[in-house]
Amino acid sequence: MKIVVCIKQVPDTVDVKINPKTNNIDRNGIKSVINPFDMNAIEEAIRLKETYGGEVSVVTMGPPQGRKALKKALAMGCDHGYLISDGALGGADTLATGYTLAKAIEKIGEVDLIFCGRQAVDADTGQTGPIVAEFLDIRQVTFASEIEMDGAHAIVTRLLEKGTQKVKVKLPVMITTTKELNEPRFATAMSIMQSAKKEITVWNSQNIECDPNRIGLKGSPSQVQSIFPPKHKTGNTVYLEGSNEEMAQQIIQVLEEQKVI
Amino acid sequence: MISSYEYYHITEEQELMVESVREWCERNFTEEDVKEWCKNHRVPNEIYKSWTEAGFGLLGLPEEAGGITADSMTQVLVLEELQRCAGVQMPFLITMQCMNDLTHFGTKEQTEEIVHKYLKTGSANIVLALSEPNAGSDSQGMSSVVKQVGDKLILNGNKCWISNGTDAEYCIIVAKDDDPTRTNKSHSLWLIPMNLPGIDIVPAEKIGTHLIPFCDYYFTDVELKEEYRLGEKGKGFYNLMKNFETERLNVCANNLGLAQAAMDDAAAYVSQRSTFGKEIKNYQLIQEKLVRMEIKLQNLRSLLYKTAWENDHRMDVRLSTALLKHYCNEATTEVTDDALQIFGGIGYTKDTRVGRLWVDARGMAIGAGTSEVMVHIAGRILPKLYEK
Numbered sequence: 001m002k003i004v005v006c007i008k009q010v011p012d013t014v015d016v017k018i019n020p021k022t023n024n025i026d027r028n029g030i031k032s033v034i035n036p037f038d039m040n041a042i043e044e045a046i047r048l049k050e051t052y053g054g055e056v057s058v059v060t061m062g063p064p065q066g067r068k069a070l071k072k073a074l075a076m077g078c079d080h081g082y083l084i085s086d087g088a089l090g091g092a093d094t095l096a097t098g099y100t101l102a103k104a105i106e107k108i109g110e111v112d113l114i115f116c117g118r119q120a121v122d123a124d125t126g127q128t129g130p131i132v133a134e135f136l137d138i139r140q141v142t143f144a145s146e147i148e149m150d151g152a153h154a155i156v157t158r159l160l161e162k163g164t165q166k167v168k169v170k171l172p173v174m175i176t177t178t179k180e181l182n183e184p185r186f187a188t189a190m191s192i193m194q195s196a197k198k199e200i201t202v203w204n205s206q207n208i209e210c211d212p213n214r215i216g217l218k219g220s221p222s223q224v225q226s227i228f229p230p231k232h233k234t235g236n237t238v239y240l241e242g243s244n245e246e247m248a249q250q251i252i253q254v255l256e257e258q259k260v261i
Numbered sequence: 262m263i264s265s266y267e268y269y270h271i272t273e274e275q276e277l278m279v280e281s282v283r284e285w286c287e288r289n290f291t292e293e294d295v296k297e298w299c300k301n302h303r304v305p306n307e308i309y310k311s312w313t314e315a316g317f318g319l320l321g322l323p324e325e326a327g328g329i330t331a332d333s334m335t336q337v338l339v340l341e342e343l344q345r346c347a348g349v350q351m352p353f354l355i356t357m358q359c360m361n362d363l364t365h366f367g368t369k370e371q372t373e374e375i376v377h378k379y380l381k382t383g384s385a386n387i388v389l390a391l392s393e394p395n396a397g398s399d400s401q402g403m404s405s406v407v408k409q410v411g412d413k414l415i416l417n418g419n420k421c422w423i424s425n426g427t428d429a430e431y432c433i434i435v436a437k438d439d440d441p442t443r444t445n446k447s448h449s450l451w452l453i454p455m456n457l458p459g460i461d462i463v464p465a466e467k468i469g470t471h472l473i474p475f476c477d478y479y480f481t482d483v484e485l486k487e488e489y490r491l492g493e494k495g496k497g498f499y500n501l502m503k504n505f506e507t508e509r510l511n512v513c514a515n516n517l518g519l520a521q522a523a524m525d526d527a528a529a530y531v532s533q534r535s536t537f538g539k540e541i542k543n544y545q546l547i548q549e550k551l552v553r554m555e556i557k558l559q560n561l562r563s564l565l566y567k568t569a570w571e572n573d574h575r576m577d578v579r580l581s582t583a584l585l586k587h588y589c590n591e592a593t594t595e596v597t598d599d600a601l602q603i604f605g606g607i608g609y610t611k612d613t614r615v616g617r618l619w620v621d622a623r624g625m626a627i628g629a630g631t632s633e634v635m636v637h638i639a640g641r642i643l644p645k646l647y648e649k
Contacts, residue, residue: 075281187280188316
């Protein structure tokens with residue numbers, strides 16, 4: 001089975017700060033990590049490889065620092081790393097990013113499964129995975145919380161707002177992953193040492209035959225005007241008193257008054 | 262701008278290793294756990310197991326013994342991060358050091374069972390017993406002796422301040438061959454099962470490093486077998502000395518981690534604590550302390566990484582490790598002391614970890630070579646180095 005995982009480096013969410021002058025995320029001195037949902041994607045890909053055989057490639061688009069994220073994925077057990085890095089890709093929105101990743105996956109070739117995190121925690125759009133699937137013209141299943149393989153099919157449990165949905169889908173398929181899917185593994189000293197031998201291939205937009213009009217700012221119909229922290233709303237705070245049961249009763253009363261329940 | 266990791270030529274794998282150690286700590290314990298362990302003077306068995314399963318406990322051991330080949334720089338980085346995150350002197354270094362000595366000097370028959378158990382459980386069932394009441398770095402002052410009596414080998418003597426010694430199933434000791442007097446320079450290493458008749462274990466209390474239980478061993482007419490001897494007869498101390506430099510490097514990495522943890526805590530605390538209406542970070546006396554602490558940490562890190570690099574390039578590091586250990590003893594004692602001072606009263610309680618960092622760092626400024634012994638080593642090399 002040939003699996004590709006798309007990952008993104010995001011600022012460590014604990015550290016996110018917005019520069020009040022530029023209204024943009026202040027990345028100065030901010031530590032980058034692999035998007036947490038992408039960690040679930042990596043873990044699931046490796047587990048499937050361990051169970052059914054095959055190989056896992058991991059792809060990221062971004063500046064050369066993206067190499068660090070790929071190295072971590074390789075240390076966790078992925079086999080090949082691909083860094084799509086090119087100044088022309090800068091400023092890409094989800095459409096241009098999805099297009100570029102799809103072109104890279106096409107170049108990797110004959111892929112059975114593609115994993116993406118359900119969304120990136122910095123922009124929270126949840127669009128890139130589905131866009132990749134659309135460009136590749138393959139099936140897609142979002143919000144996976146459980147995955148089983150059945151020959152040429154994947155049986156995916158989707159996590160919905162009110163319950164779950166089980167979907168049987170023919171390969172190739174793009175699946176987006178939730179944190180409920182698994183517990184990402186820890187890169188052991190041995191696996192880190194072994195990852196030293198794994199190479200990372202760097203491709204620019206020409207290597208993957210991108211249409212210059214569909215990448216970067218040029219290929220992005222949407223652009224971020226500004227990012228701002230939400231205004232803090234201060235309301236009347238009511239402090240509850242009494243035993244746990246009494247306080248629970250008071251909460252129920254408030255919820256009923258507000259017609260929440 | 263290049264990062265300091267790039268400056269020190271630290272590889273991507275080494276950087277990942279540091280990240281993984283941090284993650285291992287976050288996944289395996291909290292500060293509350295550490296406090297509980299300190300009360301019991303033990304790290305739980307599952308933590309030893311997890312450390313070994315993660316592969317960190319195997320770094321530096323020979324591959325044929327199930328270890329992972331790793332250079333000094335990697336080991337130093339791993340230990341520094343472990344101590345920084347844990348904020349306490351962890352016992353793993355002692356286990357790793359014992360396993361290192363065992364696998365280097367022992368035969369397959371001697372090591373197989375212990376190594377197998379270590380790989381499986383990570384548990385510290387072997388310790389190193391060197392110091393005696395009147396002999397530490399002065400190995401000639403040692404009085405433990407193994408004498409040939411008829412066809413028997415009989416051990417008599419006393420070893421003290423043995424880290425992790427109370428739980429050990431085996432101990433490695435160095436003892437004089439046949440004659441305990443000062444003029445006899447023939448020592449052997451022995452791997453002794455601790456269940457032999459004639460061995461008394463007496464727990465000792467100490468003021469810090471509570472995760473590493475201490476004890477003394479008394480050997481009275483303990484009958485040994487020739488197959489317990491580790492390595493060649495008469496080469497015991499010489500063999501041990503081969504690993505002294507690596508041990509000192511690792512101890513300094515440990516203590517740098519502790520001092521860095523003290524800095525992490527103190528530098529954060531100055532923004533939380535206010536006196537006379539303003540945060541104490543605004544007082545120049547506090548600022549000066551922080552600046553001096555940071556300078557010492559950066560100096561120590563530079564010296565440590567440089568020495569690790571020299572060791573990895575097979576250079577003679579006797580002078581470098583002596584200078585490093587001397588500076589480390591001073592710097593980590595001073596940095597943790599300044600951190601304690603910044604915390605004030607609460608630093609002297611067990612509500613923060615800074616008191617623990619202070620006392621643990623102080624302990625390792627004695628272990629693996631005091632500053633005075635480092636002067637003894639470096640002081641004899643320097644005149645030769647500068648001789649015209």
